[in-house]
Amino acid sequence: MLSRTADNLYWIGRYIERAEMMARLLEVGARIALLPSVGHGYRNEWDSLLQASGTADGFSHKYGDPVQRNIESYLFFDRDNPSSVASCFERARENGRIVRTALTSQMWDALNSAFQELRQLERQPRSELELGVLTEWTMRQTALLRGAIETTHLRNDGYDFLGLGYGLERADNTARLIDVKYYVLLPRVDFVGSEFDNYQWTTLLRAMSAHRAFHWAYGGDVTPAKIADFLILNAKFPRSLMASALAVERHLGHLEETYGRRTEAQEAAEGLRDALRGLSVEEIIEEGMHEFLSRVIGQVNRIGGIVHATYLSGEMR
Amino acid sequence: MSMAPAFFNEMFDDNGIRPHYAKLGDWTQHMPAELRQMKQAEAEALFRRIGITFAVYGEGGDPDRLIPFDMFPRVFTQPEWRRLERGIKQRAKALNAFLVDVYGRGEIIRAGRIPARLIYGNEAYEKAVTGFVPPKGVYSHIVGIDLVRTGPDDFFVLEDNCRTPSGVSYMLENREIMMRMFPALFRENRIEPVDAYSTILRRTLASVAPAKCESDPTVVILTPGHYNSAYYEHSFLADLMGVELVEPADLFVEGGFVWMRTTEGPQKVDVIYRRIDDAYLDPLCFRPDSMLGVPGLMDVYRSGGVTIASAPGAGVADDKAVYTFVPDMIRFYLGEEPILQNVPTWQCAKADDLKYVLDHLGELVVKEVHGSGGYGMLVGPKSTEDQIAYFRTRIEEDPDNYIAQPTLSLSTCPSFVEEGIAPRHVDLRPYCLVGEKIELVPGGLTRVALREGSLVVNSSQGGGVKDTWVLAE
Numbered sequence: 001m002l003s004r005t006a007d008n009l010y011w012i013g014r015y016i017e018r019a020e021m022m023a024r025l026l027e028v029g030a031r032i033a034l035l036p037s038v039g040h041g042y043r044n045e046w047d048s049l050l051q052a053s054g055t056a057d058g059f060s061h062k063y064g065d066p067v068q069r070n071i072e073s074y075l076f077f078d079r080d081n082p083s084s085v086a087s088c089f090e091r092a093r094e095n096g097r098i099v100r101t102a103l104t105s106q107m108w109d110a111l112n113s114a115f116q117e118l119r120q121l122e123r124q125p126r127s128e129l130e131l132g133v134l135t136e137w138t139m140r141q142t143a144l145l146r147g148a149i150e151t152t153h154l155r156n157d158g159y160d161f162l163g164l165g166y167g168l169e170r171a172d173n174t175a176r177l178i179d180v181k182y183y184v185l186l187p188r189v190d191f192v193g194s195e196f197d198n199y200q201w202t203t204l205l206r207a208m209s210a211h212r213a214f215h216w217a218y219g220g221d222v223t224p225a226k227i228a229d230f231l232i233l234n235a236k237f238p239r240s241l242m243a244s245a246l247a248v249e250r251h252l253g254h255l256e257e258t259y260g261r262r263t264e265a266q267e268a269a270e271g272l273r274d275a276l277r278g279l280s281v282e283e284i285i286e287e288g289m290h291e292f293l294s295r296v297i298g299q300v301n302r303i304g305g306i307v308h309a310t311y312l313s314g315e316m317r
Numbered sequence: 318m319s320m321a322p323a324f325f326n327e328m329f330d331d332n333g334i335r336p337h338y339a340k341l342g343d344w345t346q347h348m349p350a351e352l353r354q355m356k357q358a359e360a361e362a363l364f365r366r367i368g369i370t371f372a373v374y375g376e377g378g379d380p381d382r383l384i385p386f387d388m389f390p391r392v393f394t395q396p397e398w399r400r401l402e403r404g405i406k407q408r409a410k411a412l413n414a415f416l417v418d419v420y421g422r423g424e425i426i427r428a429g430r431i432p433a434r435l436i437y438g439n440e441a442y443e444k445a446v447t448g449f450v451p452p453k454g455v456y457s458h459i460v461g462i463d464l465v466r467t468g469p470d471d472f473f474v475l476e477d478n479c480r481t482p483s484g485v486s487y488m489l490e491n492r493e494i495m496m497r498m499f500p501a502l503f504r505e506n507r508i509e510p511v512d513a514y515s516t517i518l519r520r521t522l523a524s525v526a527p528a529k530c531e532s533d534p535t536v537v538i539l540t541p542g543h544y545n546s547a548y549y550e551h552s553f554l555a556d557l558m559g560v561e562l563v564e565p566a567d568l569f570v571e572g573g574f575v576w577m578r579t580t581e582g583p584q585k586v587d588v589i590y591r592r593i594d595d596a597y598l599d600p601l602c603f604r605p606d607s608m609l610g611v612p613g614l615m616d617v618y619r620s621g622g623v624t625i626a627s628a629p630g631a632g633v634a635d636d637k638a639v640y641t642f643v644p645d646m647i648r649f650y651l652g653e654e655p656i657l658q659n660v661p662t663w664q665c666a667k668a669d670d671l672k673y674v675l676d677h678l679g680e681l682v683v684k685e686v687h688g689s690g691g692y693g694m695l696v697g698p699k700s701t702e703d704q705i706a707y708f709r710t711r712i713e714e715d716p717d718n719y720i721a722q723p724t725l726s727l728s729t730c731p732s733f734v735e736e737g738i739a740p741r742h743v744d745l746r747p748y749c750l751v752g753e754k755i756e757l758v759p760g761g762l763t764r765v766a767l768r769e770g771s772l773v774v775n776s777s778q779g780g781g782v783k784d785t786w787v788l789a790e
Contacts, residue, residue, distance in 0.1 A: 001579055001580050001581075002561055002563060002567055002577060002578065002579055002580075003567070003578045003579060003580055004563075004564065004566070004567055004578070005561075006580045094543070097543055097548075098543045100549075100552045100553075100556070101552050101555050101556035101562060109366060112366065113366075116365070157580060161580075255580075259580070259581050261581075311580045312580075314566075314567065314578030314579075315578075316578075316579075316580065316581065316582045317582050317583065
């Protein structure tokens with residue numbers, strides 16, 4: 001496969017996963033904003049979201065103070081924000097157009113229809129669009145594409161590059177979502193264990209469509225330790241760090257088999273999996289959640305860099 | 318030639334509907350306006366869904382706009398087509414013989430049939446390939462010949478496209494969409510299929526693999542990238558042929574061969590069907606100032622390590638000034654009389670012609686020698702005084718750059734328009750494939766000037782497309 005084609009497929013996966021994360025982030029923000037404010041009128045959850053999505057600088061440069069409506073526009077529609085849902089869909093579709101011949105017609109259909117619908121959404125007055133409509137629309141579109149990939153795409157190297165994009169982006173995004181909760185939303189120690197704290201945790205689960213799954217897996221009370229275990233270490237939950245790391249490892253394993261060649265990328269992915277496998281929640285909390293998550297995000301980025309240098313840059317000899 | 322002011326209508330004659338259009342007559346009779354609108358909307362949705370759009374960059378507007386598709390097919394009988402086919406193949410053969418000649422001994426020039434200045438002084442003449450004979454002696458592998466009709470038996474060649482004629486994806490998709498929407502029409506009429514095109518194209522390209530290629534040749538399509546207006550077509554053809562679609566940056570030269578960058582390491586490339594201009598092939602050879610292209614490509618080409626289709630330099634054969642000599646080429650190289658006629662052409666480079674052109678600007682079509690796409694063109698009878706005056710100045714300033722032709726009475730074909738069905742002017746571009754053999758699928762791209770009275774069929778100027786049928790006997 002052309003390296004450039006592999007690169008386009010990989011980025012389709014990344015952009016679509018990122019679009020979904022943006023929608024989920026917006027949902028977390030909207031739900032938390034529904035709570036009466038706590039502490040001394042402390043209301044920085046929207047700011048936290050911007051921090052978590054890495055878009056805070058761009059936003060304040062354009063809009064100044066974080067006002068909900070502006071944040072919604074910035075994270076969903078704004079083309080100046082390269083991570084907005086609209087930007088992600090547009091770029092995923094552009095990548096798809098470039099490698100049209102490497103996609104199945106159902107996949108192209110899903111990408112292209114999403115883009116056409118997005119343009120219609122953009123033409124509607126913002127006052128008519130509830131945030132819930134936008135986030136649901138996003139989840140539906142990303143699910144349609146994922147479904148098209150799973151049911152129609154040949155299980156060849158192209159499938160693995162798509163999967164790598166999805167897996168790496170998801171690992172990164174899940175880490176960031178947990179970080180919002182742990183580090184940004186609750187900066188003061190005396191909030192820990194409060195009603196508000198538990199509400200935030202539950203919101204996080206809901207945003208990841210994992211509320212029910214969590215109860216099936218753990219039962220009983222919702223505790224921060226259980227949730228952290230679920231989102232980080234539980235391989236059965238498809239958005240967990242562990243599940244994402246295993247997906248990345250699996251796709252790199254396929255590539256090793258297909259190409260008959262082992263590279264640094266496989267080593268790095270196995271390293272991440274081993275690091276996660278040996279951990280307990282207690283150890284993570286002891287290290288400090290934020291420090292742990294920053295370390296994982298760094299590792300995921302490193303794997304992304306190696307995948308690029310090895311397979312996507314065209315320098316492979 | 319017949320220059321009657323009345324336009325030849327391809328469906329109707331004095332006695333009513335011509336027999337080969339009879340079933341289409343019934344078809345439209347049984348199509349109420351609502352159904353037609355529904356089908357039209359369906360066709361548009363299909364085109365948009367498939368992603369066939371035509372981007373005219375730099376013009377603003379919707380970058381994803383569609384070329385209007387007119388559902389009313391254009392029909393040829395088998396005898397009509399057989400004559401066209403012979404004429405097109407004859408022309409494609411002569412053009413290739415000419416190219417081999419002018420990059421070789423130049424017999425046609427020595428024989429005094431074509432002035433040397435017109436060839437060796439031509440911008441499109443590529444000195445970098447003189448003395449080189451490409452595999453199988455083919456320079457132009459895909460020849461698009463634009464034809465217009467003015468009477469039952471009167472076909473004229475408007476121009477030849479020897480470099481990289483586009484539009485063939487529309488020929489194929491128009492058919493696909495018509496078959497999907499109106500299957501009954503295809504049961505009632507016996508229509509020759511066109512879908513062998515991609516198979517023949519692949520075979521043609523494989524047949525001109527370079528001498529150094531020892532295994533099954535690897536064919537690729539080279540595109541300037543996804544911002545190009547014909548990108549859809551490039552990717553469509555790559556898909557149908559099952560070959561890679563590459564950009565210049567995907568290729569590199571090493572050890573006397575061309576390689577593409579893949580996830581498994583370099584893979585050798587044997588035949589490049591390029592859809593980019595000569596100037597952007599190899600910066601070392603053509604444009605030292607350019608970052609585009611594949612450095613060293615031309616060295617590999619000249620040493621027989623890769624085939625480039627169409628061959629660099631093929632453009633000298635489709636120059637509008639060289640066009641006037643194509644009938645002579647046919648006589649000179651093939652010893653035959655041309656089956657298809659040229660449109661009489663005045664060359665402003667010649668003093669007598671220039672005088673005639675300037676005296677008759679109001680009735681002529683004036684074109685730039687190197688122009689394309691309907692730009693830089695004056696249609697005298699449809700132009701204002703100001704436009705004519707503007708062209709007069711331009712021609713006087715640089716007469717060599719212009720040719721003129723009579724305003725032809727282009728035939729019309731019924732087309733669906735706002736008010737119902739009305740005649741609109743059409744032309745035809747068939748795609749002739751030249752490799753070990755010369756082949757042509759029965760059909761082509763019919764372009765239609767959808768504006769009432771307009772004679773300009775270019776998609777950039779409000780033209781649309783139609784499915785083109787050749788009926789089996």
